[in-house]
Amino acid sequence: MLWLYNIGIHFYGFLVRIFSLFNSKAALFVKGRKHIFSEIQNELSEGQFHTWFHFASLGEFEQGRPVLEQLKAQRPELKIVITFFSPSGYEIRKDYPLAEGVFYLPLDTPANARKLVQLIRPDMAIFTKYEYWYHYFKELHQQQVPIYIISGIFRPNQIFFKWYGGLNRKILNYVRHFFVQNMESRSLLAGIGLNNVSISGDTRFDRVAAHAASAKPLDIVAQFCQGKKTLIAGSSWPADEQLLKGLMDKNSDWKLIVAPHEISKTHLEEIERLFPNSERYSAPTVQLTEARVLIIDNIGLLSSIYPYGQIAYIGGGFGVGIHNTLEAAAFGLPVLFGPNYQRFQEAKDLIEIGAAVSISNQKELNEAFTKLKKDSQPGILAQKYVQDKTGATGQILQMILS
Numbered sequence: 001m002l003w004l005y006n007i008g009i010h011f012y013g014f015l016v017r018i019f020s021l022f023n024s025k026a027a028l029f030v031k032g033r034k035h036i037f038s039e040i041q042n043e044l045s046e047g048q049f050h051t052w053f054h055f056a057s058l059g060e061f062e063q064g065r066p067v068l069e070q071l072k073a074q075r076p077e078l079k080i081v082i083t084f085f086s087p088s089g090y091e092i093r094k095d096y097p098l099a100e101g102v103f104y105l106p107l108d109t110p111a112n113a114r115k116l117v118q119l120i121r122p123d124m125a126i127f128t129k130y131e132y133w134y135h136y137f138k139e140l141h142q143q144q145v146p147i148y149i150i151s152g153i154f155r156p157n158q159i160f161f162k163w164y165g166g167l168n169r170k171i172l173n174y175v176r177h178f179f180v181q182n183m184e185s186r187s188l189l190a191g192i193g194l195n196n197v198s199i200s201g202d203t204r205f206d207r208v209a210a211h212a213a214s215a216k217p218l219d220i221v222a223q224f225c226q227g228k229k230t231l232i233a234g235s236s237w238p239a240d241e242q243l244l245k246g247l248m249d250k251n252s253d254w255k256l257i258v259a260p261h262e263i264s265k266t267h268l269e270e271i272e273r274l275f276p277n278s279e280r281y282s283a284p285t286v287q288l289t290e291a292r293v294l295i296i297d298n299i300g301l302l303s304s305i306y307p308y309g310q311i312a313y314i315g316g317g318f319g320v321g322i323h324n325t326l327e328a329a330a331f332g333l334p335v336l337f338g339p340n341y342q343r344f345q346e347a348k349d350l351i352e353i354g355a356a357v358s359i360s361n362q363k364e365l366n367e368a369f370t371k372l373k374k375d376s377q378p379g380i381l382a383q384k385y386v387q388d389k390t391g392a393t394g395q396i397l398q399m400i401l402s
Contacts, residue, residue, distance in 0.1 A: 001167040005134060006109070013107050028087035032104040040119045043101040050081040052122040054105060056131045057086035059324065061093055063151050064128035066206040066393040072098050074397065081120050085131065092299055108133040117143055124400065126150060128203075134167065137174040146176035150396055151203045153345070154185040161188055179396050182345060198399065201392035202346070208303070208330035209390050215304045215331075220284055221257065224294045225308045228255045229373070232309035232333065234302050235261040235323035238270065240315040240338065245274050246362045247369055248292065254373075257305055259296035261315055261323065271295055306331040310379075311372050317341055317358070325350060330386045334378035336368055346385075355382035 019026035044050065053068050055061040061084070072078060080098055083105040084090040094102045106112040113135035125140050125147045140147050159165040160172060169192055179200040180186055186197045233244055236258055248256050256275070260267055272278055278293035279285060281301070288294075296302065306312060312328035317338020325335050325347050335356040341347040350356035355378045357368040372378055 001164075002134070005167055009108050025087050028091060029104075032087065032090060033106055036104055036106050037115055037119065040101065040103055040116070043103075044081065044119065045079070045100070047121070048079055048100075049121050049123045050079045050100065052081050052083070052120055052125045053099075054083045054125065054127050054131060055085075055089055056129070057084065057089040058092050060128040060131075061089050062207055063202070063204045064126065066203050066210065067126065067150055067396055069098065070393050070397055071401075074401065081122070105133075105136075108135045110135050110139075113139040117145070124148065126400075129153060132168065132171045134171050137171050141174040146400075147174060148177050148179065148396075148400055149175055150179045150200070151392070152178050152180040152185060153182065153202075154180065154188045155343070156188060160192065177399065179392070179399075198395070200395040201389055203392045203396070204324075204326055204346075205386055205389040206391070206393045208326045209386055211303055211327070212307075212330040212386075215307055218301065218304055218308070220281055220288070221294065221305055221308050223284075224257070224279070224288050224291065225255060226289050229253065230255045230257060230309045231311050231313060231369075232306055232328065233258045233313045234306075234315065234328065235259065236313070236315035237261055237319055238267075239318035240313065241271060241274055243359075243362055243365050244313065247365055248275070250366060251369070251373075255292055255294070257294045257296065257309065259302045259305065263297050263299065268295060268297055303327045306333055309333055311336065311369065313337065322347060325356065326386060329355065329382035332379040332383035334372045334382055336365065336372070350382060350385060353381050353385060354378055355385060 016026050016029050020030040053064060055064060068080065072080060079100045082096060082099045082102045085105050090102065090104055096102055106116060117139045122145050125145055127149050129151045137147060159168045172194060178189060178197045180197055181202045183199060186199055189197050231254055233240065233256060241258065244256060258271060260271060272295065275293040277291055278295055279288050279291040281294060281296045282298060306328050310333065312333040312335050314322050314325050314328065314335055314337040316322045317340045319340065321343055322337045322341045325337065328335050329350060335350055337347065337358055339358055339360045341358055347356060351358060359365040359368055
């Protein structure tokens, strides 16, 4: 099966190069790796050992960030290197101040793995949630570098637990220790003979709780809200925005802040057409307080906007899956989202305790919103849920530093 894996990696690289001719994300993916090894060699201190954190994308960075920052606080002498697979992580965090270097992860080939490990000289490698690369893990194992998976989560339908997943199971055998989110993950790993597992929970709870306690004020958002009841739509997609349009038409006393998942020129213009009485965050006018809709046209602000709202709508539920619900819950906002949430344990938990509602159409959205805006209890329950699940970071650090 290794030959098939290798072919797949090379084919993926070929496809990305083709897409890079007309897709901006693919272009960044290719450009960022063009001279990657010379960049690493130039930026890192020669002969220095580094603690290597790898993240698939921006969401995984925020998830693993508490471990990185607490590790650096406890061991300030450590030199941190960060790699990203996706442009959405690298482009936002390429200047992250606690890292000696932030780079794209080269494609997983034997030569790339040997070269990268040689240049970084990791004393440990910490991967968040997922991203299991055969050649990187094998090379780290051969060099006796401990690999840790934090906030790991496993499901029965993953390839590791299929009869044809032998190569993937081999990747897992290279891991020193798994810090997983729930009992199901530990049981699944035990079923394939892996018992080097701790249930530590999800480090995202530590991250969102810390952020909620120290969020910076946003003057433009405060001016827009002006004490009015406000719905925050986080990481919205067109299907979500159509429903939000119908909801706002029936709730004229509420304001709306839309932070779309994609901030391309075309998408932002579509939102403006959908909501004529809107303003953009980056170019507010003197009519800002009179506008009913504020469009967030940059990345990285969403988690600081939630304190200004009373209810949150999280996008993605009519596509591949909902986005981050915990950032809103940490600020005590009840949460609404579409039907595709089954892969997200926190979404299921929030529904179970009455702090979230999943909707499938306009009627259900209108009804759920009407109920939530009359009841403060769901928001209280959402915030308590986050606070009760903090502590994963401390448990992880206690083990890896012992």
